[in-house]
Amino acid sequence: xxxxxxxxxxxxxxxxxxxxxxxxxxxxxxxxxxxxxxxxxxxxxxxxxxxxxxxxxxxxxxxxxxxxxxxxxxxxxxxxxxxxxxxxxx
Numbered sequence: 001x002x003x004x005x006x007x008x009x010x011x012x013x014x015x016x017x018x019x020x021x022x023x024x025x026x027x028x029x030x031x032x033x034x035x036x037x038x039x040x041x042x043x044x045x046x047x048x049x050x051x052x053x054x055x056x057x058x059x060x061x062x063x064x065x066x067x068x069x070x071x072x073x074x075x076x077x078x079x080x081x082x083x084x085x086x087x088x089x090x
């Protein structure tokens with residue numbers, strides 16, 4: 001039976017993150033194209049008529065990228081939760 005998908009679920013099939021551990025350098029090399037994820041973010045902002053200033057939009061995209069890379073670097077099937085608090089300066 002085919003798996004049903006919700007109309008609200010993003011299609012992340014184009015978002016691929018590759019993770020490699022470089023043993024002699026003791027480093028984690030990560031590569032990925034988050035373009036489709038950012039397009040989905042911009043569509044979400046437009047659909048809900050959200051108005052972010054340029055700085056807030058940049059911080060949200062950088063936070064989203066950081067979260068994706070963090071999740072990709074963790075072991076498979078690990079449960080992850082983040083809480084982010086944003087306060088205005090006024």
